[in-house]
Amino acid sequence: xxxxxxxxxxxxxxxxxxxxxxxxxxxxxxxxxxxxxxxxxxxxxxxxxxxxxxxxxxxxxxxxxxxxxxxxxxxxxxxxxxxxxxxxxxxxxxxxxxxxxxxxxxxxxxxxxxxxxxxxxxxxxxxxxxxxxxxxxxxxxxxxxxxxxxxxxxxxxxxxxxxxxxxxxxxxxxxxxxxxxxxxxxxxxxxxxxxxxxxxxxxxxxxxxxxxxxxxxxxxxxxxxxxxxxxxxxxxxxxxxxxxxxxxxxxxxxxxxxxxxxxxxxxxxxxxxxxxxxxxxxxxxxxxxxxxxxxxxxxxxxxxxxxxxxxxxxxxxxxxxxxxxxxxxxxxxxxxxxxxxxxxxxxxxxxxxxxxxxxxxxxxxxxxxxxxxxxxxxxxxxxxxxxxxxxxxxxxxxxxxxxxxxxxxxxxxxxxxxxxxxxxxxxxxxxxxxxxxxxxxxxxxxxxxxxxxxxxxxxxxxxxxxxxxxxxxxxxxxxxxxxxxxxxxxxxxxxxxxxxxx
Amino acid sequence: xxxxxxxxxxxxxxxxxxxxxxxxxxxxxxxxxxxxxxxxxxxxxxxxxxxxxxxxxxxxxxxxxxxxxxxxxxxxxxxxxxxxxxxxxxxxxxxxxxxxxxxxxxxxxxxxxxxxxxxxxxxxxxxxxxxxxxxxxxxxxxxxxxxxxxxxxxxxxxxxxxxxxxxxxxxxxxxxxxxxxxxxxxxxxxxxxxxxxxxxxxxxxxxxxxxxxxxxxxxxxxxxxxxxxxxxxxxxxxxxxxxxxxxxxxxxxxxxxxxxxxxxxxxxxxxxxxxxxxxxxxxxxxxxxxxxxxxxxxxxxxxxxxxxxxxxxxxxxxxxxxxxxxxxxxxxxxxxxxxxxxxxxxxxxxxxxxxxxxxxxxxxxxxxxxxxxxxxxxxxxxxxxxxxxxxxxxxxxxxxxxxxxxxxxxxxxxxxxxxxxxxxxxxxxxxxxxxxxxxxxxxxxxxxxxxxxxxxxxxx
Numbered sequence: 037x038x039x040x041x042x043x044x045x046x047x048x049x050x051x052x053x054x055x056x057x058x059x060x061x062x063x064x065x066x067x068x069x070x071x072x073x074x075x076x077x078x079x080x081x082x083x084x085x086x087x088x089x090x091x092x093x094x095x096x097x098x099x100x101x102x103x104x105x106x107x108x109x110x111x112x113x114x115x116x117x118x119x120x121x122x123x124x125x126x127x128x129x130x131x132x133x134x135x136x137x138x139x140x141x142x143x144x145x146x147x148x149x150x151x152x153x154x155x156x157x158x159x160x161x162x163x164x165x166x167x168x169x170x171x172x173x174x175x176x177x178x179x180x181x182x183x184x185x186x187x188x189x190x191x192x193x194x195x196x197x198x199x200x201x202x203x204x205x206x207x208x209x210x211x212x213x214x215x216x217x218x219x220x221x222x223x224x225x226x227x228x229x230x231x232x233x234x235x236x237x238x239x240x241x242x243x244x245x246x247x248x249x250x251x252x253x254x255x256x257x258x259x260x261x262x263x264x265x266x267x268x269x270x271x272x273x274x275x276x277x278x279x280x281x282x283x284x285x286x287x288x289x290x291x292x293x294x295x296x297x298x299x300x301x302x303x304x305x306x307x308x309x310x311x312x313x314x315x316x317x318x319x320x321x322x323x324x325x326x327x328x329x330x331x332x333x334x335x336x337x338x339x340x341x342x343x344x345x346x347x348x349x350x351x352x353x354x355x356x357x358x359x360x361x362x363x364x365x366x367x368x369x370x371x372x373x374x375x376x377x378x379x380x381x382x383x384x385x386x387x388x389x390x391x392x393x394x395x396x397x398x399x400x401x402x403x404x405x406x407x408x409x410x411x412x413x414x415x416x417x418x419x420x421x422x423x424x425x426x427x428x429x430x431x432x433x434x435x436x437x438x439x440x441x442x443x444x445x446x447x448x449x450x451x452x453x454x455x456x457x458x459x460x461x462x463x464x465x466x467x468x469x470x471x472x473x474x475x476x477x478x479x480x481x482x483x484x485x486x487x488x489x490x491x492x493x494x495x496x497x498x499x500x501x502x503x504x505x506x507x508x509x510x511x512x513x514x515x516x517x518x519x520x521x522x523x524x525x526x527x528x529x530x531x532x533x534x535x536x537x538x
Numbered sequence: 539x540x541x542x543x544x545x546x547x548x549x550x551x552x553x554x555x556x557x558x559x560x561x562x563x564x565x566x567x568x569x570x571x572x573x574x575x576x577x578x579x580x581x582x583x584x585x586x587x588x589x590x591x592x593x594x595x596x597x598x599x600x601x602x603x604x605x606x607x608x609x610x611x612x613x614x615x616x617x618x619x620x621x622x623x624x625x626x627x628x629x630x631x632x633x634x635x636x637x638x639x640x641x642x643x644x645x646x647x648x649x650x651x652x653x654x655x656x657x658x659x660x661x662x663x664x665x666x667x668x669x670x671x672x673x674x675x676x677x678x679x680x681x682x683x684x685x686x687x688x689x690x691x692x693x694x695x696x697x698x699x700x701x702x703x704x705x706x707x708x709x710x711x712x713x714x715x716x717x718x719x720x721x722x723x724x725x726x727x728x729x730x731x732x733x734x735x736x737x738x739x740x741x742x743x744x745x746x747x748x749x750x751x752x753x754x755x756x757x758x759x760x761x762x763x764x765x766x767x768x769x770x771x772x773x774x775x776x777x778x779x780x781x782x783x784x785x786x787x788x789x790x791x792x793x794x795x796x797x798x799x800x801x802x803x804x805x806x807x808x809x810x811x812x813x814x815x816x817x818x819x820x821x822x823x824x825x826x827x828x829x830x831x832x833x834x835x836x837x838x839x840x841x842x843x844x845x846x847x848x849x850x851x852x853x854x855x856x857x858x859x860x861x862x863x864x865x866x867x868x869x870x871x872x873x874x875x876x877x878x879x880x881x882x883x884x885x886x887x888x889x890x891x892x893x894x895x896x897x898x899x900x901x902x903x904x905x906x907x908x909x910x911x912x913x914x915x916x917x918x919x920x921x922x923x924x925x926x927x928x929x930x931x932x933x934x935x936x937x938x939x940x941x942x943x944x945x946x947x948x949x950x951x952x953x954x955x956x957x958x959x960x961x962x963x964x965x966x967x968x969x970x971x972x973x974x975x976x977x978x979x980x981x982x983x984x985x986x987x988x989x990x991x992x993x994x995x996x997x998x
Binding site: 037038064065067068069071076079080081082083084085086087088091145148149151152155156159160165169172173176177178179181182184186265268270272273274363364365386387388 | 644645663664686688693694701704709710711713716718727747750751754755759762765769774778780781783784787788819820856858867873
């Protein structure tokens with residue numbers, strides 16, 4: 037398997053190594069094949085522009101470090117001489133190379149990079165320039181940008197990932213970045229050769245004091261809930277003047293925080309994601325949620341609780357979900373319901389039949405109708421009802437929330453009926469829907485299936501059934517704790533074995 | 539765009555990514571052409587036409603798009619939706635009657651986009667074949683600094699997972715060339731340049747030294763790539779190969795040297811940077827179209843590239859043309875195309891959107907027409923393939939697909955004609971385009987999109 041670093045992983049790796057923030061929107065887009073960037077990464081092919089963008093980002097990050105004498109000295113760690121047998125530069129290349137490429141460099145590779153350094157030092161008349169351009173070569177190399185996890189035959193005949201490949205898999209899953217020195221050392225010592233060793237390393241990563249384990253859970257939530265779409269959406273400025281970058285960024289942060297909080301702060305059942313009243317808001321999002329924004333501004337965030345009787349609950353009540361499945365002017369119960377069913381219930385919906393005018397008539401101005409009333413056509417027409425009955429009842433309880441996720445009680449001047457249905461069970465509103473979902477083992481099982489594919493980097497296949505059953509069962513035993521799901525997934529043999537061909 | 543006299547001592551230096559100076563090869567110098575400006579003087583090799591895919595989402599109103607009569611010159615007249623192109627009639631070849639046979643119910647827009655640009659059905663989210671612009675790029679882009687350029691006016695999208703919703707330029711499955719929507723970014727990539735006199739002392743200047751350093755970095759990457767490829771299976775090896783191809787292209791740009799001489803538009807020496815940024819409201823504003831049309835013209839005129847994919851709007855674009863009229867502030871795909879009352883000749887708000895789209899096309903074509911190129915104009919030298927992801931947005935009609943060839947393709951198209959091919963496979967238009975651009979292909983497409991003949995009588 038050859039996965040390209042996702043935008044987030046590239047960002048995090050560059051930040052770890054150089055302390056520089058890359059604007060991910062300037063990078064080649066992730067592929068969402070398999071519904072996760074971490075899966076699309078195994079098939080995506082980099083474009084010419086994409087390659088140029090990687091080079092620009094790396095040159096800039098390296099340039100930032102080398103432009104500052106203190107940072108440069110700290111980064112290089114010794115004083116280069118610029119000579120072709122410069123032991124400082126060679127040691128530097130070996131150390132940074134091991135980090136960048138997630139394995140020790142071969143002698144020929146060190147030689148090659150030392151050549152780059154010597155040439156740069158000579159051409160540009162500075163030994164530091166040698167170290168600088170060797171660094172650029174390390175971080176624009178395919179060995180940095182792509183994760184080759186190919187495995188090797190084990191004693192029992194199975195194809196197992198090498199120790200360094202395991203370090204990489206663990207780090208990109210649980211740090212969402214490069215393995216650090218400690219993890220690479222663990223790989224070198226053989227500590228990742230057993231399930232217990234892997235579990236123990238994963239546990240340390242989750243609890244990393246720098247919070248990277250926490251952020252990795254946030255990234256899973258972000259990918260799962262497709263928050264990449266939030267930042268590129270536009271809304272009608274006359275209806276929603278408050279909609280803009282600072283609100284959009286807050287929507288993403290709030291959703292990530294929900295996943296991080298349930299896994300780390302509350303250490304609660306993942307199913308409480310559907311009922312949580314916790315939120316993380318800046319001034320813009322606080323106002324949108326109808327909360328006190330005193331002391332907040334665009335960049336100051338605060339963890340808050342919504343009122344206990346809030347009509348807005350859970351991740352489906354968050355603006356990061358609601359605003360995404362909406363056009364510029366109004367929310368879409370159908371698209372909201374489709375995502376819930378496809379992604380959160382693992383029950384894909386067949387595509388609509390061809391040649392239907394699958395769209396709703398707008399209500400005439402003199403006779404306003406609610407969205408629910410307009411959708412009624414889809415529930416009565418036999419061509420449409422088959423699929424819409426699977427989607428709309430899951431989205432209609434969220435009709436209290438408009439195109440940016442603001443609470444409302446009226447639609448086109450008419451009061452809103454929020455009744456709907458979850459798996460055959462009638463629900464009165466979003467709160468009732470959240471409760472029904474939080475009691476559903478089926479939804480927990482779907483989460484296991486999705487996390488498993490996210491972790492191993494390929495879509496679910498028939499042969500994965502037994503692994504998923506085992507993980508679902510231990511997940512349930514743990515009281516649906518995300519932390520447990522992560523540890524059980526990485527400790528399972530399926531995570532350390534090269535996937536058989538489907 | 540300001541045109542200044544070219545200082546013959548000036549060497550254009552374009553930035554490689556972060557400001558590294560690299561010499562831009564001078565384009566199509568008159569000195570290198572024969573007296574008619576139609577071929578290279580020394581080899582008599584005919585010049586290849588340049589190429590643009592001009593794509594717009596959501597189709598047209600077929601009843602207002604298709605000209606009433608077929609024929610050439612005075613025999614045919616423009617249809618109502620082609621009226622914005624009236625002054626360019628001499629350079630239009632309208633092809634009507636084609637059918638998008640690969641359109642799949644439920645995923646009409648992505649499958650229609652793939653049909654109109656790759657001639658092949660989708661495989662999951664991925665296309666199965668390269669798109670026509672990339673077929674053309676392989677034929678004509680050798681030596682060009684940029685093998686192809688992809689840009690878009692509005693990022694408005696339904697956000698589906700299919701690759702063909704996000705671009706119409708594909709090097710193959712999962713190999714998207716994503717459009718750049720910010721004119722400033724396009725400009726910087728193509729032209730960030732400082733004009734520097736060549737060093738007089740015969741010593742390499744700092745920029746040359748830096749270019750040498752960068753070359754050694756790129757060489758190192760190529761060696762890394764080769765070692766990596768040796769360990770990979772065929773599919774992953776090919777993915778890395780495409781990355782390495784891009785590295786080689788960067789290396790070539792560093793290698794390029796200029797030949798002092800005249801002939802290129804002076805705008806190439808001091809191009810004016812656009813002041814317009816990206817469309818942040820999903821409304822395809824006229825200013826961004828103007829900027830992108832200028833950049834396209836400049837990129838072709840200055841031979842920065844020979845192949846452009848100009849995405850006016852993406853397939854099923856959820857675009858809001860609120861700047862056109864107060865009644866246009868609705869989702870063009872969801873609301874206007876799909877729910878406005880009327881038949882395929884009468885959806886007034888759809889018509890407004892299509893008319894605007896054609897005005898925007900006219901803007902590019904007019905710029906190309908006004909730009910000298912060799913002995914003629916850029917529009918004479920270029921083939922612009924105009925198409926969409928559906929015929930009629932309201933019901934995703936697959937018959938009467940909008941297909942328009944603009945420009946004279948270096949004399950390979952007559953222009954000023956309308957040909958009708960009722961029920962013929964849309965892929966035949968793609969094969970026709972490929973052959974016009976010099977391909978010897980006699981078949982194109984996959985499955986229901988496979989064809990073994992181009993459209994007769996189009997090519998001169």
